[in-house]
Amino acid sequence: MNTKALRQKILDLAIHGKLVPQDPNDEPASVLLERIRAEKERLVKEGKIKRPKKTKATSDKPHYENKLPNGWCLTNIGELLINRDGERKPVSSAIRNKQKNKVYNYYGAAGIIDKVDGYLFNERLLLIGEDGANLLSRSKDNAFFADGKYWVNNHAHVLDAIDKNLLDFVAIVINAMKLDDYITGSAQPKLSQDNLNKIPIALPPLYEQIRIVAKLKYWFSFVDWIEYNKGNLQDTIKQVKSKVLDLAIHGKLVPQDPTDEPASELLKRINPKAEITCDNGHYQKLPEGWVITPMQTLCALVDGEKQNGIERINLDVKYLRGEREAKVLTSGKYTAANTLLILVDGENSGEVFRAPVDGYQGSTFKQLSIHEEMYTDYVLQVINLHRKTLRENKVGSAIPHLNKKLFKAINVPIPPYEEQKRIVNAINQTFTILDTIMENL
Numbered sequence: 001m002n003t004k005a006l007r008q009k010i011l012d013l014a015i016h017g018k019l020v021p022q023d024p025n026d027e028p029a030s031v032l033l034e035r036i037r038a039e040k041e042r043l044v045k046e047g048k049i050k051r052p053k054k055t056k057a058t059s060d061k062p063h064y065e066n067k068l069p070n071g072w073c074l075t076n077i078g079e080l081l082i083n084r085d086g087e088r089k090p091v092s093s094a095i096r097n098k099q100k101n102k103v104y105n106y107y108g109a110a111g112i113i114d115k116v117d118g119y120l121f122n123e124r125l126l127l128i129g130e131d132g133a134n135l136l137s138r139s140k141d142n143a144f145f146a147d148g149k150y151w152v153n154n155h156a157h158v159l160d161a162i163d164k165n166l167l168d169f170v171a172i173v174i175n176a177m178k179l180d181d182y183i184t185g186s187a188q189p190k191l192s193q194d195n196l197n198k199i200p201i202a203l204p205p206l207y208e209q210i211r212i213v214a215k216l217k218y219w220f221s222f223v224d225w226i227e228y229n230k231g232n233l234q235d236t237i238k239q240v241k242s243k244v245l246d247l248a249i250h251g252k253l254v255p256q257d258p259t260d261e262p263a264s265e266l267l268k269r270i271n272p273k274a275e276i277t278c279d280n281g282h283y284q285k286l287p288e289g290w291v292i293t294p295m296q297t298l299c300a301l302v303d304g305e306k307q308n309g310i311e312r313i314n315l316d317v318k319y320l321r322g323e324r325e326a327k328v329l330t331s332g333k334y335t336a337a338n339t340l341l342i343l344v345d346g347e348n349s350g351e352v353f354r355a356p357v358d359g360y361q362g363s364t365f366k367q368l369s370i371h372e373e374m375y376t377d378y379v380l381q382v383i384n385l386h387r388k389t390l391r392e393n394k395v396g397s398a399i400p401h402l403n404k405k406l407f408k409a410i411n412v413p414i415p416p417y418e419e420q421k422r423i424v425n426a427i428n429q430t431f432t433i434l435d436t437i438m439e440n441l
Helices: 003-015 029-045 093-098 165-176 193-198 206-249 263-270 376-385 387-392 404-409 417-439
Strands: 073-076 104-108 111-116 125-129 143-146 149-152 156-160 200-203 291-294 299-302 306-315 328-335 340-343 352-354 359-361 365-370 411-414
Touching: 003 165, 003 206, 029 073, 029 200, 093 111, 125 165, 143 165, 156 165, 165 200, 165 206, 206 376, 206 417, 263 291, 263 411, 340 376, 352 376, 359 365, 365 376, 376 387, 376 411, 376 417, 387 404
Parallel strands: 104 149, 306 359
Antiparallel strands: 073 200, 104 111, 125 143, 125 156, 291 411, 299 365, 306 328, 328 359, 340 352, 340 365
C-alpha cells in the first residue's frame, strides 16, 4: 500500500468537502470571511498590522474544478490570514556557532535547523517554506507549525490568523496541493509573499474546519499504524536481500557449470602475479572453479582528467539522486556517461552511482574503474553486500570518509565469468519480486 498516496487522497477529500458532512446549521464561511475582514481592518487602523497588498484575482480552476460545497466560499491566503514575515530575522551560522545558551528552536524553510539563545515568537503560528527544493519535491510538509518560544529566519513565511483554527485548515490545503504555479526559479525555487497571498483557499465554515482537522487526525492515525507495520516487513525484506547476496557470493544461489572457464584463468589475465587462493578464513569450501582476491586487484579508485573551458553538468550527489536540477560548470574532472562513481565523503560513503551523461566528477566522488575481465554488476553486488561495513567504519571526524584501506582489502570471491552473469541475473530476478512486494505494501 502506498501510504503517501493514501495520505494525499485523504487530504484531497478534506479540501474538497468530502471528508466530513456539511451541517446546514454552521455559520456560512462568507459570514466568517466578512468578520475577518472587519477585524483585520480594525487592526490596521490601530497600527497593529500592515494593510496587505491587494492581490490579483486568481483562477480557481486548477485546484477547485467542481462547485463548492454548501456554506463554503472562495478566498485566498492574503485575505484570510495575517502575514508576519516582517518580524523574521536571519542569524548567520557564524553567530549561532558562538552562542552559548542555545535552547530555542531556530526554524528555516523546512523546519528546525538549529538552536539559538533567543526567541522572536511565543505562540503557535503557521510556517510555510519560502524557498528550497522541498517546495517542489514535497518530501516534507511545506506548511508546518511552530509553538512555544522560537526564532524564524527569512526562509519561512510566518502566518497568523484572527482565529487560530484557520491555520490548521490552511496547512491542510498547502500540504494537499502542488505549489508549482506559484513558485518562481528553477535552480532555487521560491514562493514569494505576493505569490503566497494569491493561493486560493476554498474556505469551509469554521466549525466544519474543526471537524475536518479532527477527522484527518483520526484517519492519519490509521495510516501511521499501517506505516509502522509496513516498516517491520520492509526491514524483513532488506534482511532477505542481504541474505540473497550472501548466498550469491558463497556460490549457493545458482548451480555451477563444470564447462565454465575456471576463475583462476580469469584472475591470471587480470594480474599474472596474483596469488591464486581458493579459500580463506571467511570463505572456506568455495565451489569448484572459484578463487578469492582483494578488491584492489579488481578495481581502482581514480579521478577524471581535468578539463577547462568546456561546459558540463556537475555530477554531484544531489543531482545524481534527482534531488535538484543540473548545475553547469566550466571546469572539472571529466566523467564520461555510464562511468561508475563511488561516494568517498559523507555518511553514505561506499554508495555507487552511474553517470547518466557526460559531466564533471562531483567533489565527494571517485571514479570506480572495474577491470574489464570482471562482470561489472557482479563486483557492484559484492560492494553492495559490504555497504553496511563500509558505512560503520568510515574515517575522519568532521567529514567522514570512505575507509579506502578497508575497501581495497575486501576479499572478493570470484566465480567463473559466465557464472558471475548467472548470479547477477538470479539476484535481479529475486530483487524484482521483493521490490514488487515492497511497492504494494
